[in-house]
Each structure stands twice: as structure tokens, then as C-alpha cells.
Amino acid sequence: MMNPNGLQVYSEIGRLKKVLLHRPGEEIENLTPELMNRLLFDDIPYLKVAREEHDAFAKVFQDNGVEVNYLEDLIAESLFDNSRKEAFIDEFVKEAGLKNQLRIEQVKDYYRSFETNRAMIDKMMAGIRREELKPSGLRTLSDLVDMNYPFIVDPLPNLYFTRDPFSTVGSGIALNKMRTPTRCRETIFSKYIFRYHKDYKNLDIPFWYDRDMANAIEGGDVLVLSDKVIAIGISQRTDADAIEIFARNVFSDGQPFQTILAFDIPKTRAFMHLDTVFTMVDHSVFTIHPEIEGPLTVYSLTRSDKKGDYKIEREYQTLETILSKYLEVDSVKLIRCGGKKGIDAGREQWNDGSNTLALAPGEVIVYSRNHVTNQLLESEGIKIHEIPSSELSRGRGGPRCMSMPLNRDLIIKK
Incomplete structure (x- = not known):
């Protein structure tokens, strides 16, 4: 299972070693009020400041020993011969x-x-x-x-949310089928990187899902809770049928994952992806949106002895009960975005207060503007790295949305 030079993500909190980012580019300057709905934005970021904020984001990684890879560099390096470049141009234009x-x-x-x-x-x-x-x-x-x-x-202004076009799970990836036409071309970049880039082309990387499949699945809905458990949201952007295909492929391989928890969450903008309503910050510690604190419908897909097969059970439990059961712990701690339901929770949820990214167990990157949630995290002993966020947050995505871990240390069980 250990693959320190390739893809290795068996948790949300293992010390981060390598991450994929996209520095916002001129695509942001091509947003207009008339096109915001089509291009999935609620506001227009100011590119100069958005880049400064994103550079501060990247610096947190670099200052903590994380190798930062940029999407735009990797895809350019992947087109190493003319035939490959021509195929890429043909595919990109065909979908334009x-x-x-x-x-x-x-x-x-x-x-x-x-x-x-x-x-x-x-x-x-x-x-x-x-x-x-x-x-x-x-x-x-x-x-x-x-x-x-x-x-x-059309421009691709959502690209700085590198979490969604593909998902690193274990030693493989899900090359996702995006819900909206606006974002479908984003996954072409990922396809060429993981099939042809010099760092990955010889690793025989398994694809748990492929962009040509019929049903939508997006990376913001996929959380690797441990080397045994994956959580996936049935959401506005991810279909139940896609989760089943993903499950069959993961369970057919030699991966250690035993259970996929499919969370049926509201199909609304505020609950766009599972990681907008909860993220993992430490062993058994999560940030959550208070609106999902009550009983949830969760479907457990548990691996069976037959290769690729699984059994499905419907469970209606609180988030604490579900997470405690499948993480095999006595209890979990839930840190509520904004503290409780109400004005602070609504405001900070809108600015992705519960969308954190773990650098290591108990150490996370957060938006500075979510000061109520950040104080709560610190009061629970979580080390936070605050990044400026006046412009980046206008895209409705937080630190987890803006990053795709490629390699994390394995969690050594005590």
C-alpha cells in the first residue's frame, strides 16, 4: 500500500506531502454578471487580490514542507510530443x-x-x-x-477548485464526470496528467471512475476518512449510480477499503458537496454545518468476500453515531461552524467555515474571515493556519475545495 513517490491518500488528516493547486488566471477576468449563473459563480473575484491570496495559500504548504504542484504546469509538461498535443487539442475543442x-x-x-x-x-x-x-x-x-x-x-473560472475534477483515493484516482457542462472540460487536464505526465505514466494508476461514464460524481463529495472508510455525498453534484460504480471498482482492487458511506444530503447550493458541510480535522474530530447535526439517511456499502461485490444497508442515525460506528471509536467531536444554528453559522457556512484542509492531524488551513469558527477550532486544541480570503471566497469554496492532495503519510494506529 505504501507508495511515497506516487499517489497515496488513505486519510483526510495524514501529514500532507504533495498537493495539486491551480493559481487563478485570466479565466477569472472573463466572468461577467450576465454569465455568473452559467459559469457557477455568485460574485466576481478581483484577480490581482485573488492571486495574492492564493500565493499566501501556497506559501502555507511550502513553509510546512509540502511539495506544491500546479495544474497548469503539469498539463503543459504532459504534452511532450506533437501527437499527444494534437490529441489533446482535438479533445478539448470537441467539448468546447x-x-x-x-x-x-x-x-x-x-x-x-x-x-x-x-x-x-x-x-x-x-x-x-x-x-x-x-x-x-x-x-x-x-x-x-x-x-x-x-x-x-467559454472560460473555466472554477479551475482553482482543484478538488472536484478528480479524487485521489488510495493509490488511484476517480477521474470524475462533472455535473455541469461548464466544468466538464476541466477533467481533460487531469486525464492527460495521470496518463502521460512523466511522474505518473509508468505507475499504472488505477482509475476508479472515468470521465466518459454516464453519471456525475465530483471530488468535493469524496472524503477518505481512513484506510477502511470512504464517505461520499449523494448531492446536488453526485449521483447514487456513480457511487456504486466507484464502489465496485475500489472493492475489486487490492485496496484496504472496507466500507463506503453514502450520505444523502440536501440537493441545494448551500450543501453543494459533502465537504461543504463537514470535514475531518483530527482523529475523531470534525467541523460540521449545524444543519446536518440531526438524523441523516446514510447508506453503507460494505465489501463482501466476492471480488467487487458489496452489500447495502440503509441507516438513519445522527452523524456522531454513524462516524463513531464506522471509525470504530467510542465517540467523535463535532465542532459546529459558527458555533450553533443562527446568524454566525449561516454567514460562515456561506464562506466555507466548515471546509478546512488538514496539513496533519490537528493542524488545518482555514479562511481568516470565519473568525467565530476559527476561535472554536483553537479552543479545541486545533492548530490553524489562517489565509486571507476576501476574493477567493467569492467562488464559494474553501481551502479543501482549492486543493487536491496527491500524497499523505499513512496514519499509524496507536
């Missing part, structure tokens, strides 16, 4: 929603015109404004109908 074949070829040529892979990737992420490319050849009806839309290729 272009209808006119002349326009498709023009966009491909535009991407090929960049002198470096990194410059091309930055433009793919940023999107192509309509004024950047003149009409190519005979204009079609679809071209004329789309004239008032500002983009030829």
Missing part, C-alpha cells in the same frame, strides 16, 4: 461546444500558434473572447445567432 467546422479549425490553429505549451494551456483555461478571432470563411446561421454571446470558447 463549437458548431461551425470552419470555426473549429480556426480555434485549433489558434491554439497551435502559441510558442509554448504553457501559453496555450493558459489560453485554454482563460477562454477565447469573440473579438480575439475574426470570423472564418462563410458565416453560418449558427455563427450569426451566437454573435451576441461574448465568447467563442
Whole structure:
């Protein structure tokens, strides 16, 4: 199971060794009020400050001995020969929603015109404004109908939430099928990195899920609670059918996981992913949104002796009872976002007060703006690293959402 040089995530809290980030780019500058709903934003971050905040986020990792990898660098390095690059361009453009074949070829040529892979990737992420490319050849009806839309290729402003397009679980990944068309192209980057990048292409990494599958699953719903238990949200963004496919694949491999807990959470923006309502901060200690404190419907998928098979049971219990049972501890401690239901909880939940990222057991990264929750964490003995968050938080995602651990130390049971 030990794989210190490859992918290794068997907990939410093992000391973090390697993480994947994306520094916000020009895609943020291509958000407009009219397009916020389409592009899944509630506000428009100020890019200059968002980058400063993100750099402070990265510095916390670096100051604590964590290797920081950037999505934009890894994908550029993955396109190491011309045939690979051409296949990538073809796949990216195919999913960009272009209808006119002349326009498709023009966009491909535009991407090929960049002198470096990194410059091309930055433009793919940023999107192509309509004024950047003149009409190519005979204009079609679809071209004329789309004239008032500002983009030829939409930007990808959600990319700085690297948690969602794939999930590192054990020594493999789930290459996710995103719920919305706006985010589907994000997973193409992950596909090429984990199949072709020099650091991963020879590791024979198992894929627990694939982006071409029919049902949606997103990384914010996947929490690796221990080397035996995975929690997944049945949410606004993740389907129950996808969880079953994931379970069959994980249970078919030689991984140690024994149980997948499928939490049926409200299908609303406030409960978008499971990690927006609870995250693990220490052994048996969690931050939670007070709204999920009551009895929950949870389905346990427990591995059977037959390879890939499992049994399903429906349980209706409090979060404490469920977590204590499957983590095999006497009790768990729940630290409530904002302290209790009410104004503080509502405000800090909106700004992802319960979306923490563990650097190590009992040591987490948090947004500075969630001061009520942060004080509660400190009062419970949790070491916190506060990062500035006035602009990053406008995307409705916290430190866990903005990071994808690639390697964590194993938890040594006492």
C-alpha cells in the first residue's frame, strides 16, 4: 500500500506531502454578471487580490514542507510530443461546444500558434473572447445567432477548485464526470496528467471512475476518512449510480477499503458537496454545518468476500453515531461552524467555515474571515493556519475545495 513517490491518500488528516493547486488566471477576468449563473459563480473575484491570496495559500504548504504542484504546469509538461498535443487539442475543442467546422479549425490553429505549451494551456483555461478571432470563411446561421454571446470558447473560472475534477483515493484516482457542462472540460487536464505526465505514466494508476461514464460524481463529495472508510455525498453534484460504480471498482482492487458511506444530503447550493458541510480535522474530530447535526439517511456499502461485490444497508442515525460506528471509536467531536444554528453559522457556512484542509492531524488551513469558527477550532486544541480570503471566497469554496492532495503519510494506529 505504501507508495511515497506516487499517489497515496488513505486519510483526510495524514501529514500532507504533495498537493495539486491551480493559481487563478485570466479565466477569472472573463466572468461577467450576465454569465455568473452559467459559469457557477455568485460574485466576481478581483484577480490581482485573488492571486495574492492564493500565493499566501501556497506559501502555507511550502513553509510546512509540502511539495506544491500546479495544474497548469503539469498539463503543459504532459504534452511532450506533437501527437499527444494534437490529441489533446482535438479533445478539448470537441467539448468546447463549437458548431461551425470552419470555426473549429480556426480555434485549433489558434491554439497551435502559441510558442509554448504553457501559453496555450493558459489560453485554454482563460477562454477565447469573440473579438480575439475574426470570423472564418462563410458565416453560418449558427455563427450569426451566437454573435451576441461574448465568447467563442467559454472560460473555466472554477479551475482553482482543484478538488472536484478528480479524487485521489488510495493509490488511484476517480477521474470524475462533472455535473455541469461548464466544468466538464476541466477533467481533460487531469486525464492527460495521470496518463502521460512523466511522474505518473509508468505507475499504472488505477482509475476508479472515468470521465466518459454516464453519471456525475465530483471530488468535493469524496472524503477518505481512513484506510477502511470512504464517505461520499449523494448531492446536488453526485449521483447514487456513480457511487456504486466507484464502489465496485475500489472493492475489486487490492485496496484496504472496507466500507463506503453514502450520505444523502440536501440537493441545494448551500450543501453543494459533502465537504461543504463537514470535514475531518483530527482523529475523531470534525467541523460540521449545524444543519446536518440531526438524523441523516446514510447508506453503507460494505465489501463482501466476492471480488467487487458489496452489500447495502440503509441507516438513519445522527452523524456522531454513524462516524463513531464506522471509525470504530467510542465517540467523535463535532465542532459546529459558527458555533450553533443562527446568524454566525449561516454567514460562515456561506464562506466555507466548515471546509478546512488538514496539513496533519490537528493542524488545518482555514479562511481568516470565519473568525467565530476559527476561535472554536483553537479552543479545541486545533492548530490553524489562517489565509486571507476576501476574493477567493467569492467562488464559494474553501481551502479543501482549492486543493487536491496527491500524497499523505499513512496514519499509524496507536
